[in-house]
Amino acid sequence: MTSAAVETTDLSKRYGADVLAVDGVSLRVDRGELYAFLGLNGAGKSTTIRMLLGMVRPTSGSAEVLGQAVRAEAPDLWARVGHLVESATAYPELTVRENLDVARRLLGIHDGAVVSRVIDRLGLGQYRDRRARTLSLGNLQRLALARATLNAPELLVLDEPANGLDPAGVIEIRELLRELVADGGSTVFMSSHILAEVDLLATRVGIVHRGRLIEELDSEALRRHRDPRLEVAAPDIAAAEAALVAGGYAPRRLEAASGTTLELREPRALQAPESVAALLAAAGTPPSRLAIARETLEDHFIRLTGMEEAA
Amino acid sequence: MNGLRAALATEWLKARRSRVPWLVLAGFSLVPLVCGLFMVILRDPEGARRLGLLGAKAQLAAGTADWPTMLSMLAQAVAVGGAILFAFLTSWVFGREFADRTLRGLLAGPTSRGAIVVAKAIVVGAWGLAITAWIVVLGFGVGLVVGLPGWSGALAAASVRDIVAAALLTIALQPVTGLLASVGRGYIAGLAWAVLAIAIAQVLAVLGLGAAFPWAVPGLIAGAAGPEAAVPLASVGLVLLTGAVGLVLAVAWWRRADHTG
Numbered sequence: 001m002t003s004a005a006v007e008t009t010d011l012s013k014r015y016g017a018d019v020l021a022v023d024g025v026s027l028r029v030d031r032g033e034l035y036a037f038l039g040l041n042g043a044g045k046s047t048t049i050r051m052l053l054g055m056v057r058p059t060s061g062s063a064e065v066l067g068q069a070v071r072a073e074a075p076d077l078w079a080r081v082g083h084l085v086e087s088a089t090a091y092p093e094l095t096v097r098e099n100l101d102v103a104r105r106l107l108g109i110h111d112g113a114v115v116s117r118v119i120d121r122l123g124l125g126q127y128r129d130r131r132a133r134t135l136s137l138g139n140l141q142r143l144a145l146a147r148a149t150l151n152a153p154e155l156l157v158l159d160e161p162a163n164g165l166d167p168a169g170v171i172e173i174r175e176l177l178r179e180l181v182a183d184g185g186s187t188v189f190m191s192s193h194i195l196a197e198v199d200l201l202a203t204r205v206g207i208v209h210r211g212r213l214i215e216e217l218d219s220e221a222l223r224r225h226r227d228p229r230l231e232v233a234a235p236d237i238a239a240a241e242a243a244l245v246a247g248g249y250a251p252r253r254l255e256a257a258s259g260t261t262l263e264l265r266e267p268r269a270l271q272a273p274e275s276v277a278a279l280l281a282a283a284g285t286p287p288s289r290l291a292i293a294r295e296t297l298e299d300h301f302i303r304l305t306g307m308e309e310a311a
Numbered sequence: 312m313n314g315l316r317a318a319l320a321t322e323w324l325k326a327r328r329s330r331v332p333w334l335v336l337a338g339f340s341l342v343p344l345v346c347g348l349f350m351v352i353l354r355d356p357e358g359a360r361r362l363g364l365l366g367a368k369a370q371l372a373a374g375t376a377d378w379p380t381m382l383s384m385l386a387q388a389v390a391v392g393g394a395i396l397f398a399f400l401t402s403w404v405f406g407r408e409f410a411d412r413t414l415r416g417l418l419a420g421p422t423s424r425g426a427i428v429v430a431k432a433i434v435v436g437a438w439g440l441a442i443t444a445w446i447v448v449l450g451f452g453v454g455l456v457v458g459l460p461g462w463s464g465a466l467a468a469a470s471v472r473d474i475v476a477a478a479l480l481t482i483a484l485q486p487v488t489g490l491l492a493s494v495g496r497g498y499i500a501g502l503a504w505a506v507l508a509i510a511i512a513q514v515l516a517v518l519g520l521g522a523a524f525p526w527a528v529p530g531l532i533a534g535a536a537g538p539e540a541a542v543p544l545a546s547v548g549l550v551l552l553t554g555a556v557g558l559v560l561a562v563a564w565w566r567r568a569d570h571t572g
Binding site for chain 2: 047050057073075076078079081083085086093094098101103147
């Protein structure tokens, strides 16, 4: 079996006695996946990413990248990995080209032409000889992405790659990542706050909250969340559920911080919600709310993390 | 050490393109110029007073206006000035990666962290030596322009030896500054230590214990305790050992610390 691109087992990081930044995260990202790692600020995303890159030592558990145990000094491994960790930075006194040339040398790439190619790919041509200190946040982010992709990495680890980019830049990065995965065979492990982008891009999503991985969604689950459904709220949810089952529907409970609702995905429910209302009223449990909803990843994320907060 | 050549090339480019090493060079260039000014004042105190170079009641107790005084002053100034300015350079070379948050670009790559630390130390050393060579040349140039008496080839050779030895020993101690800049994740800790070390060195030199404190040894070699004060070889060994331990600890810290910046 091919080794995973990323595999962690009970990965934890504790700072001092009080801060458990990452709490027993176990995940596996297969080759060719675009895995999105979602979480609120301080959820443990960046710490996890730093542990995957050997920048932070786990307190317990283990991490493997491209089939090798993560160590700070692993030249063969790191030559096959690209990364952008947190905010984009560059040497302010060096030009875009010089910054990339520094990265190229440190990556052990002898072909100097790779710098020009990556400058063109990231649309940095007109800024080639501009010092990094004069770049806008968006172009600094492009420079950081250019650096991360210089070595055509097998694994690209990105922490908020769309930070600072304008909408056109976000789309460009989306296309670049798609291209890297589809054509280049790379695996992408990324965190992002732009959930609409993640929804469009990711093949799998992991949601981390308070250091714990609380849910993973594969592409089927992601698609399912995007599909419309009829949400039903009622004062007596158990009675409403029983009435719907008796009526031939297949209600599914949806837990949220605000309470439990039922969801129906059958086309007949979506096409004629009034029939559902009539059925419930006839059963003596009229609905308090009936709405066709289409949960975005953002909605799902907020609901899930909200539930965790409430718990 | 994996990638040392690459690390050296990139560190050298960064140093060349930054203003900081050039500011250190410019700052250090004041040393021979000030020594030359003192020589002018010593040679003609009354003329200096008329020109406003010396206050009406001020006296200069530096000696006489000749080559031995000029070169001795230069050596001591290099020892003390080098302790500050080389530490400034080192704090920048190491600390800037934390202040500019560029450190993460140096980690998780095929170039080893040890190579990066060693390359930084080598670049500091190379810059330090280049600056020292420039100071020596400028010092002799200023002395010639001022027209100092008392020149001898033997004196010049001995002075150059003392200046270069003092500079080399100061440079040898810089890995400790680099370690402190790294652990302190910025410029301040290394610089603070440099200032504190000079103060401690002054006190210990006065107490006659300077030879036991590595940061006092460059000053002793430069003649700060008098031209006849011998510096034991063990003191030189202590300086080199301190620098080596500093380098090993700096490499170990870069390898083992949690890099969260």
